[in-house]
Amino acid sequence: MAPDADPGADQHITDVSGTGVPIPGDDVDTDQILPAKFMKEVTFDNMADYLFYDARRDDDGGFNDHPLNRFEGASIAVVNSNFGCGSSREHAPQAMMRWGIDGVVGESYAEIFRDNCKSLGIPAVTADHETVTQLQEWIEANPDGDIEIDVEETTVTYGDTVIDVDIDDAMREALVDGIWDTTALMYSNRSKVDATVDGLPYVEGDD
Amino acid sequence: MSEGTLYDKVWERHKVTELPNGQDQLFVGLHLVHEVTSPQAFGMLRERELDVAYPDRTFATTDHIAPTEAEKRERPLADDQAEEMLSALERNVSESGITFFGFESGKQGITHVVAPELGLSQPGMTVACGDSHTATHGAFGSIGVGIGTSQIRDVLATGCIAADKQKVRRVNVEGELGEGVYAKDVILKVIQELGVDGGVGHVYEYGGPAIEALDMEGRLAVCNMSIEGGARAGYINPDETTYEYLKGREYVPEGEAFEERKAYWESVASDDDAEYDDVVTVDADGIDPLVTWGINPGQVIEISEPVPHPDDFEARTDREAAEQALDHMEIEPGGSMLGYDVDVAFLGTCTNGRLSDFAEAAKILEGETVDEGVRALAVPGSETVRQQCEERGIDETFINAGFQWRRAGCSMCLAMNDDALEGDEVCASSSNRNFIGRQGSKDGRTVLMSPAMVAAAAVEGEVADARDYLDDGPTGGAGGVEEVAD
Structure with missing residues (x-):
């Protein structure tokens, strides 16, 4: 099931699948994923055009052999450790999602990036370095091969291989149970929020 | 699991309830807004016909796209996109009743500079902003976290974020800094030792003599770069340096009210016998200035x-x-x-x-x-x-x-x-x-x-x-x- 930009409260995401794109390298930061100069728009609508904008282009502006250029149409990104570090910009996973990415397999993620993926209904699962590298190599050899992330069973399947992966508990619960729209979840707790606020000395006497 | 740390105490004070996905719903005591990551969130609010829940706890300024040459700050801005972002912010804060520090206010600036100097950031608060350097406010003994735009929507609509409690790592910075060596060098040293992803899954509690000796501006620089070390939040326990800095600032209560507030601030500091998930020591004694290569x-x-x-x-x-x-x-x-x-x-x-x-x-x-x-x-x-x-x-x-x-x-x-x-x-x-x-x-x-x-x-x-x-x-x-x- 493809995630939607602004989900309803009842969208269950139990599995995502499609061809893969390896995006190798540790500490790939959100400035690379979505350069700041493209954040000067008040909507996320055009973000897919800017995904890895600089990294995908030669000095003369033409497309180079960046994986995103070679694996067009991919749905599953396979990344290494501390992916999405740096800026909190949701523009980065928004751009990935709008480009076509429905799920990510990686060694580890920066926390804000992972939170942003959850907000968008993009499962971001983890496996160890060797497993991830093998999958990246497999994609290079099988660009049309299908990869499935089973969020419920926490497995990734490609070719004849099934691997166990990890996923943050809250992300798994949220996606599988269709409760990843935290605004709706928390909005229903307004009276409890009032009680919490009453106990905070700094909220009242501020002005 | 940590116990008795500032992080534990502030978390408990702000926890609303546990959500069905296992996360905690946390009240955000101070929400800072700027022009780049907020327009989409206000847009989402409009689509759902929701109002801003706590406009009095929300403050906005413009920083990312702000021209820095005086003559370029005339409106409309020459850069159409920048003008559109700034206009959208002005419209959004005006409709929502949010205080805005614009060019004309004399108080405009970077969110993480403005909020501390106005006394908006205080000990024992939760602070959120659509900017990863929100960790800065931890210098006061608050929990500051950077959030994405969907989470900004959450905070605007509900005053809360859904969050997982992190582990607490005490980072003891030992030693004394020489002349010409600063807080910036301390935090670069910490990152050199612990790595750019060393803090993932953790909140850093900075302490020790090299930290305690820093003034508030130095502490802000240290906490600011927590995220560069992979820690979404970093903080320093409040002390007399903190309270002296806050005294007399615009949004800080005065007189008796100050003393009452201070009692709360003191109450959230980590206990002497607080338990940490782990403790690391960084020796900053006599370090030379650091530079990246x-x-x-x-x-x-x-x-x-x-x-x-x-x-x-x-x-x-x-x-x-x-x-x-x-x-x-x-x-x-x-x-x-x-x-x-x-x-x-x-x-x-x-x-x-x-x-x-x-x-x-x-x-x-x-x-x-x-x-x-x-x-x-x-x-x-x-x-x-x-x-x-x-x-x-x-x-x-x-x-x-x-x-x-x-x-x-x-x-x-x-x-x-x-x-x-x-x-x-x-x-x-x-x-x-x-x-x-x-x-x-x-x-x-x-x-x-x-x-x-x-x-x-x-x-x-x-x-x-x-x-x-x-x-x-x-x-x-x-x-x-x-x-x-x-």
Whole structure:
């Protein structure tokens, strides 16, 4: 099931699948994923055009052999450790999602990036370095091969291989149970929020 | 699991309930808003016909796209996209009843500079902002977290975020800093030791003598770069330094109310017998100024150390990262960063855009001239900082040395306004990120350092040791430091 930009409260995401794109390298930061100069728009609508904008282009502006250029149409990104570090910009996973990415397999993620993926209904699962590298190599050899992330069973399947992966508990619960729209979840707790606020000395006497 | 830490206490005070997905719903006591990451969130609110739940706890300013040249701040802004973002913010805050510190207010600036100096950031708060450097506010003993736009929607609509409680790592920074060594060097040292992803899954509690000796502006610089170490939040327990700083600020209560508030602040500090998930020690005694040599903030050395060789790193991925860094920076392993040619000097940002940063740099610049090959920008973190500097004549020291003295904004830290690197220019920068492309050019090169080191680099046209410009000179341990020619 493809995630939607602004989900309803009842969208269950139990599995995502499609061809893969390896995006190798540790500490790939959100400035690379979505350069700041493209954040000067008040909507996320055009973000897919800017995904890895600089990294995908030669000095003369033409497309180079960046994986995103070679694996067009991919749905599953396979990344290494501390992916999405740096800026909190949701523009980065928004751009990935709008480009076509429905799920990510990686060694580890920066926390804000992972939170942003959850907000968008993009499962971001983890496996160890060797497993991830093998999958990246497999994609290079099988660009049309299908990869499935089973969020419920926490497995990734490609070719004849099934691997166990990890996923943050809250992300798994949220996606599988269709409760990843935290605004709706928390909005229903307004009276409890009032009680919490009453106990905070700094909220009242501020002005 | 941690127990009795400030983090535990502030979390408990702000926890509303546990959500069905296992996360906690946390009340956000201070929500800071800027023009770049908020318009989409306000848009989502409109689609759902929801109002801003706590406008009184929400404050906005404009920083990322703010032009820093005075004449370019006339409306409408020449950059259509910037004008659209700023207009959208003005419309959104006006409709929602949110206090906005715009150009005309005299208080505009970077969110993480403005909120502390106005006394909005206080101990025992939860602070959220659509900006990863929200960790800055932890300097007061608050929990500050950067959030994405969907989470901004959450905070606007409900006053809350859904969050997982993290582990708490106590980072003891031992020792005493020498002359010409600053908070910026301390946090770069911490990142050098613990890595750019060392803090993932953790909140950093900074403590120990080197931290306690810092003034509030230094503490803000340390906590600011927690995220560069992978920690989404970092904090320092409040103490007399904190309370003295807060006294008399605009949003801080006075008299009896101050004492009452202070009692709350004191109550949230970590207990003496608090339990941490782990404790690490970083020795900062007598460290030299640090500079980055690569393309992430963990690729950093004391100025006396040689640029490492890729083979120095155990992990293959670290070796590859080092090779990529050496290639991008066009630098050889084994050499010194001293003498690395600099084209641009940039002083400012949410890390180092405060009064003391400009005052320290001015000490270096007094009677000196910026190298003729260097474009030098001084960009106060806020209009308040600019006024403070101008009252003290600090602006004149910068201008006389050959710096451009600008208005407040994020500026060349991420180049969303007109201030950007060109081609493969090298920038000596007091900012926080040396990622490829960060300062606006994909071939641009960034060397992170303290404000004093930026000033010294501006004068020499190359990376230099700022201590050579201070009365006492290098404080020892600076093997490899060259004599200054002038």
